[in-house]
Amino acid sequence: MAGGSTQQSLRKALGAIKDTTTLSLAKVNSEYKDLDIAVVKATNHVECPPKEKHVRALFLATSASRPRADVAYCINALARRIAKTHNWTVALKSLMVIHRILREGDPTFREELINYSHNRAHVLNLSNFKDDSNPNAWDYSAWVRTYALFLEERLECFRVLKYDVESERSTGHSQTRELDTIELLEQLPTLQQLLHRLMGCEPEGAAISNYVIQQALGLVFKESFKLYRAINDGIINLVDKFFEMQRHDALKALDIYKRASQQAERLSQFYEVCKGLDVARSFQFPTLEQPPQSFLSTMEDYVKDASRLAIVPRDVSDSFTLIYNGLFHLYLVTGLS
DSSP: HHHHHHHHHHHHHHHHHHHHHHHHHHHOOOSSSSHHHHHHHHHHHSSSSOHHHHHHHHHHHTTTTTTHHHHHHHHHHHHHHHHOOOOOOHHHHHHHHHHHHHSSTTTTTHHHHHHHHSSSSSSTTTOOOOOOOOHHHHHHHHHHHHHHHHHHHHHHHHHHHHHOGGOSSSSOOOOOGOOOOHHHHHHHHHHHHHHHHHHHTTTOOGGGGGHHHHHHHHHHHHHHHHHHHHHHHHHHHHHHTTTOOOOOHHEEEEEEEHHHHHHHHHHHHHHHHTSSGGGGGOOOOOOOOOOOOOHHHHHHHHHHTTTTOOOOHHHHHHHHHHHHHHHHHHHIIIIIO
């Protein structure tokens, strides 16, 4: 125990020295001195969430009113911070800063981040990141990698959809409710993949009880509410169109529907884990209801018959949509209203 405590103290002291050295170097950079200092202070080695005043400084530095060169420099500074560190705290805080700006900052930051990643190395590629300073750091590193995958998928989702689901209003329907068949079959799998990455952020081992990871997880599961609503609105739209689809489209739609059902069950499990964490005490989690198994059987029968150009009566399609819509309304009432 004494040896472990000494090692941890030395590690904290070394982290403080690194931060001080980096800050001293940042002060030499006269052109972007304030921005460099804000990045270093927001992502230092201290095991706590990024300080709000430094995050706010980076919001300002990446706003639409600032020159694009300033925004690119900020992204580059964060990218350097992530690429050079072997410390899980620095890596996690850098990701949290990026996530906060994506959620709360100017929308142009997202586009600049996508462009930066396209033209240079991907900022969020942490597939090989590992902090092996102690056994707990292994668990923390694993969570940092899954968090980075979620943020990377978040950018990919925006690239495909051309809008951010999280920026939609909390009331009313999502844009997926109005899409045509081609758009639905393209966008729903992308949204489902994002939800897959989101649920992959369930912490394990020592990461479950780590305070900083819990704060980052709070940012993640906040996004599950609108994301799942967008998927459900899309499924309602898909069901409404399903019995008029050609067989090849109906097969794709059936796979999407099956995955939606599986993900609803998995998301319920994810929420149960989150409910036990301190960071989730202020959240009201939705109760996810699933349609009867007979819905799936009806869809599978249609796909089989579609090759013979069979047409399902419109009243069957309308009834199917009405029931599913009612179940989603229950979801809204129990969790999102």
